[in-house]
Amino acid sequence: MTHPDLxxxxxxTAAAATIIGFxxxxxxxxxTNTPTPPGHIAPLPPLQGTLTTxxxxxxAHAHDFGxxxxxxxxxxxxxxxxxxxxxxxxxxxxxxLKVAMNGQSGTGNDLESHSNYGQAGAxxxxxxxxxxxxxxxxxxxxxxxxxxxVTWAQLTDAALAQNLTPPCLTDYLHLSIGxxxxxxxxxxxxxxxxxxxxxxxxxxIVTGTGRILTATPTRNPDLFHTAxxxxxxxxxxTRATVKLIPAPTRALVLTLTYNDxxxxxxxxxTILNDGRFPSQVGExxxxxxxxxxxxxIEAVAHYNTTPPNPQTLLTGLNPxxxxxxxxxxxxxxxxxxxxxxxxxxxxxxxxxxxxxSLFLPATTTPTFLNQAxxxxxxxxxxxGLLLCYPFHTNKLTHPLAITPGEPTTYLFDFLAFPHPxxxxxxxxxxxxTLYNTATQLGAKRYLVGAIPxxxxxxxxxxxxxxxxxxxxxxxxxDPTHTLTPGQNIFP
Numbered sequence: 001m002t003h004p005d006l007x008x009x010x011x012x013t014a015a016a017a018t019i020i021g022f023x024x025x026x027x028x029x030x031x032t033n034t035p036t037p038p039g040h041i042a043p044l045p046p047l048q049g050t051l052t053t054x055x056x057x058x059x060a061h062a063h064d065f066g067x068x069x070x071x072x073x074x075x076x077x078x079x080x081x082x083x084x085x086x087x088x089x090x091x092x093x094x095x096x097l098k099v100a101m102n103g104q105s106g107t108g109n110d111l112e113s114h115s116n117y118g119q120a121g122a123x124x125x126x127x128x129x130x131x132x133x134x135x136x137x138x139x140x141x142x143x144x145x146x147x148x149x150v151t152w153a154q155l156t157d158a159a160l161a162q163n164l165t166p167p168c169l170t171d172y173l174h175l176s177i178g179x180x181x182x183x184x185x186x187x188x189x190x191x192x193x194x195x196x197x198x199x200x201x202x203x204x205i206v207t208g209t210g211r212i213l214t215a216t217p218t219r220n221p222d223l224f225h226t227a228x229x230x231x232x233x234x235x236x237x238t239r240a241t242v243k244l245i246p247a248p249t250r251a252l253v254l255t256l257t258y259n260d261x262x263x264x265x266x267x268x269x270t271i272l273n274d275g276r277f278p279s280q281v282g283e284x285x286x287x288x289x290x291x292x293x294x295x296x297i298e299a300v301a302h303y304n305t306t307p308p309n310p311q312t313l314l315t316g317l318n319p320x321x322x323x324x325x326x327x328x329x330x331x332x333x334x335x336x337x338x339x340x341x342x343x344x345x346x347x348x349x350x351x352x353x354x355x356x357s358l359f360l361p362a363t364t365t366p367t368f369l370n371q372a373x374x375x376x377x378x379x380x381x382x383x384g385l386l387l388c389y390p391f392h393t394n395k396l397t398h399p400l401a402i403t404p405g406e407p408t409t410y411l412f413d414f415l416a417f418p419h420p421x422x423x424x425x426x427x428x429x430x431x432x433t434l435y436n437t438a439t440q441l442g443a444k445r446y447l448v449g450a451i452p453x454x455x456x457x458x459x460x461x462x463x464x465x466x467x468x469x470x471x472x473x474x475x476x477x478d479p480t481h482t483l484t485p486g487q488n489i490f491p
Contacts, residue, residue, distance in 0.1 A: 048080035071121025098125030103176035148178025208478025232484030248302035256319035264295035282389035384417035
């Protein structure tokens with residue numbers, strides 16, 4: 001007679017066996033083709049999707065984009081919907097297991113979590129493949145409702161087909177929507193629209209207590225505001241409704257270069273304050289042989305038929321050189337694809353990438369840069385980028401998107417692609433040193449980076465008065481600390 005709890009279970013392709021359940025006595029998993037040691041077996045709940053321990057699948061969920069850690073889950077869930085996730089979370093919390101959503105985003109065969117330091121890992125637990133939730137449900141003139149595993153690239157193309165666009169896009173579009181809104185999601189229009197999390201109107205979320213809830217600014221508002229930019233600590237987002245705006249057809253890209261930091265920062269502040277460009281990114285160009293850095297602003301004006309006058313756009317700015325390029329809006333939004341293809345072809349994509357992302361107070365940004373830049377070499381950046389640009393903190397609407405306590409902050413985004421076969425440990429030590437320096441100057445971290453040895457005191461200092469907000473939400477919505485252990489916020 002077939003056990004009723006096994007009727008919808010998947011055969012494991014690697015072991016040709018079915019998962020029977022978790023042995024709560026030995027803390028091991030039991031399958032139909034392995035001897036079962038004495039103890040209590042907690043049978044798995046019914047699932048419409050599949051649960052597998054196929055080594056190829058678990059290995060694919062063990063590493064992430066940063067390639068700095070390995071967190072191999074025992075099993076991977078391909079959910080048919082939120083009820084599968086709720087069943088697995090309930091099962092996990094009753095049996096002392098951990099669960100994390102894994103974006104598995106990217107292109108082609110390069111699907112992986114785009115975390116940098118094991119943040120989406122669930123070592124020895126259950127990883128949920130977000131890619132299984134990949135449907136765009138509706139697109140209206142003002143918003144789109146999508147599953148969490150849909151990428152921003154998929155949504156952008158679907159929206160552009162109706163002359164619409166998400167207002168805030170990451171530089172690299174092949175990231176899951178659920179993943180980026182869970183940590184914030186920053187891009188070149190942050191100064192105008194905030195983070196991607198700030199463009200979310202509602203979410204469907206499975207909490208750490210296994211409840212499937214809808215959250216909006218007025219319905220379960222505490223859950224809404226702690227799930228968005230909350231690092232996956234209160235629930236797993238399964239669906240989101242995000243804003244859309246009319247899409248321009250063209251992008252006039254002005255590349256401004258600078259020989260000195262002061263003029264670079266001054267012009268960035270001017271652009272920020274008068275809002276003349278809907279999109280802007282700043283970059284620091286580290287020079288070889290100890291030469292002073294150079295600086296670059298990429299400022300973009302959008303239009304439909306008549307391009308704006310570049311000279312008018314440059315009024316009051318003082319770049320050393322200026323270049324202008326006119327392109328389609330879509331080509332500009334996909335600009336990182338060419339960079340990614342080059343990185344892949346050169347062998348950098350699968351190498352360790354010790355990224356560091358910080359939010360610097362505007363008043364201490366020059367001090368931090370003067371202390372940090374002399375110690376950063378071209379080899380440390382490798383084929384990567386060092387971004388630096390400002391935005392107003394009042395554009396961020398969710399309390400757990402932590403920024404310095406000033407009206408203006410700078411993103412300092414050290415997107416290192418070190419040369420293949422480079423030992424990443426010195427870079428991780430450097431990241432910790434730069435983090436310590438930055439926090440002494442009032443900075444906060446953006447949660448995608450690789451900073452080793454974060455302690456409870458570090459996290460409490462990071463969240464400041466919002467530590468209570470986070471811990472209260474954690475105790476309410478994930479009291480057994482089942483979800484997203486890779487962030488290492490809670491023991």
